[in-house]
Amino acid sequence: MKAEDIAAVAEYEHDPLGYACDAFRWGYGELKDYTGPRAWQADAFSRIGAHLQDPDTRHKPLRIAVASGHGIGKSAFIGMAISWAMSTCDDCRVVVTANTENQLRTKTWPEIAKWSRLSLTREWWNVPAMSIYSAEPGRDKSWRADAIAWSENNTEAFAGLHNKGKRIVLVMDEAAAIADKVWEVSEGALTDEDTEIIWLAFGNPTRNTGRFRECFRRYRHLWQTLQIDSRTVEGTNKEYLNELVATHGEDSDIVKIRVRGQFPSQSVKQFISSKDVDAAFGRHLDSRAYSFAPKILTLDNAWEGDDEGVIGLRQGLHFRILATFAKNDNDIDIAQKLAALEDEHEADAVFVDAGYGTGVVSAGKTMKRAWRLVWFAGESADPGCLNKRAEMWKLCRDWLKEGGSIEPDQVLADELAAPETVSRLDGKIQIESKKDMKARGLPSPNRADSLVLSFAFPVRAKDRGGRPIGGRQAFAVMDD
Numbered sequence: 001m002k003a004e005d006i007a008a009v010a011e012y013e014h015d016p017l018g019y020a021c022d023a024f025r026w027g028y029g030e031l032k033d034y035t036g037p038r039a040w041q042a043d044a045f046s047r048i049g050a051h052l053q054d055p056d057t058r059h060k061p062l063r064i065a066v067a068s069g070h071g072i073g074k075s076a077f078i079g080m081a082i083s084w085a086m087s088t089c090d091d092c093r094v095v096v097t098a099n100t101e102n103q104l105r106t107k108t109w110p111e112i113a114k115w116s117r118l119s120l121t122r123e124w125w126n127v128p129a130m131s132i133y134s135a136e137p138g139r140d141k142s143w144r145a146d147a148i149a150w151s152e153n154n155t156e157a158f159a160g161l162h163n164k165g166k167r168i169v170l171v172m173d174e175a176a177a178i179a180d181k182v183w184e185v186s187e188g189a190l191t192d193e194d195t196e197i198i199w200l201a202f203g204n205p206t207r208n209t210g211r212f213r214e215c216f217r218r219y220r221h222l223w224q225t226l227q228i229d230s231r232t233v234e235g236t237n238k239e240y241l242n243e244l245v246a247t248h249g250e251d252s253d254i255v256k257i258r259v260r261g262q263f264p265s266q267s268v269k270q271f272i273s274s275k276d277v278d279a280a281f282g283r284h285l286d287s288r289a290y291s292f293a294p295k296i297l298t299l300d301n302a303w304e305g306d307d308e309g310v311i312g313l314r315q316g317l318h319f320r321i322l323a324t325f326a327k328n329d330n331d332i333d334i335a336q337k338l339a340a341l342e343d344e345h346e347a348d349a350v351f352v353d354a355g356y357g358t359g360v361v362s363a364g365k366t367m368k369r370a371w372r373l374v375w376f377a378g379e380s381a382d383p384g385c386l387n388k389r390a391e392m393w394k395l396c397r398d399w400l401k402e403g404g405s406i407e408p409d410q411v412l413a414d415e416l417a418a419p420e421t422v423s424r425l426d427g428k429i430q431i432e433s434k435k436d437m438k439a440r441g442l443p444s445p446n447r448a449d450s451l452v453l454s455f456a457f458p459v460r461a462k463d464r465g466g467r468p469i470g471g472r473q474a475f476a477v478m479d480d
Helices: 003-010 016-022 039-053 074-087 101-118 180-189 211-215 238-248 253-260 274-280 331-345 358-366 388-401 410-417 434-439 446-455
Strands: 062-068 093-097 131-134 144-147 167-172 196-203 224-228 295-300 308-315 318-326 349-353 372-374
Touching: 016 039, 016 074, 039 062, 039 074, 039 224, 062 211, 074 093, 074 101, 074 167, 074 196, 093 101, 101 131, 101 144, 180 211, 196 211, 238 253, 274 388, 274 410, 295 331, 295 446, 308 331, 308 446, 318 331, 318 446, 331 349, 331 358, 349 358, 349 446, 358 372, 388 446, 410 446
Parallel strands: 062 196, 062 224, 093 144, 093 167, 167 196, 295 349, 349 372
Antiparallel strands: 131 144, 295 308, 308 318
């Protein structure tokens, strides 16, 4: 590297927009039809520059999430951003991941390599497949960018992303499909002090659940967000985009995702819509709307060490969580807690998930408790459902649509909207298993299942001095 070249590039250390404008030969060769970064790209570069130029924010993590329609040039932005990040900071470390290895290998990385090749600093780098590293002898390990396919079962690459006192850049492409576990591990790793930390997430907003979605909702206070309509971007195929709108409608999910950069009302496989959950979340009901209905107490016991046990109570259209607790192998202790709540609330029925609740029910029998085990894999009373799990989730979905109310609990709301359906040739409803949800990086939906359990069997309110109350939401515990 020539000293004068290093000095010239160093001027752009905290000015990525300036670098993007000056480090590439706009109007020539492969860039002959372009005059510089697109408007949204310039905006994003300016955000990075403003963050780094301010001493108060420079060493705080910068998170930028971009949800967009098709064809806006996000891969080009990633390529320019990485070229800037590596060229203006010694021993910069970059990790790029995407939803699949094929996406990384065939789409994301070729674009990154292209912009490294087009940069005025191209001679500074070796660019083999799936990596870029310094051509300076002895610095190939410390000054580099790597493409790494994500895996919730192998997160060491993300957990080990440290570069104290230097610069770290983490890029997620097609971020909507990256497992929540990878997001969580990445967030925990980007904690180095006195370090420039930049986290960029890009994607078409294909799913209405998951961490990418929550960048724009629950975690919006942590992320700078951009939602970009492809029709507003220079160089996009306006004729095709307008055709999509004319065919499907401005408010269709296809147009929201592919054109407007908006999240869909409901993901393709999502069983319970976020719209219905949001409507139930914190919905206020007068007690007279449910006080007549039976009280159904439920227990979803913890499966593994990181799961939580949950005791819930549903009365008609109202549901609330009474207790949560860490995994506890002492069945007698849990049974005592459940019995105390049964007495306190005068529950008309108690349903327990049979998966890890058989011991609790056995302990309850010694206490003269008539609790009922629910086998999620058991036979469904609804011929349109594969099993009991599908039947209960279907009834829960109907309950939400009919005006069900859940108290403010973001974890519960997220869990209700998380499960996806499994396609079947026979048309029966099948809900993905907890195991499959964990494979997507999602936690076990214990709080949601505590609500779902309340629909296991018909229940009728006990006679407490008056006649039993019937109706759609007020059933009696029926004999098998």
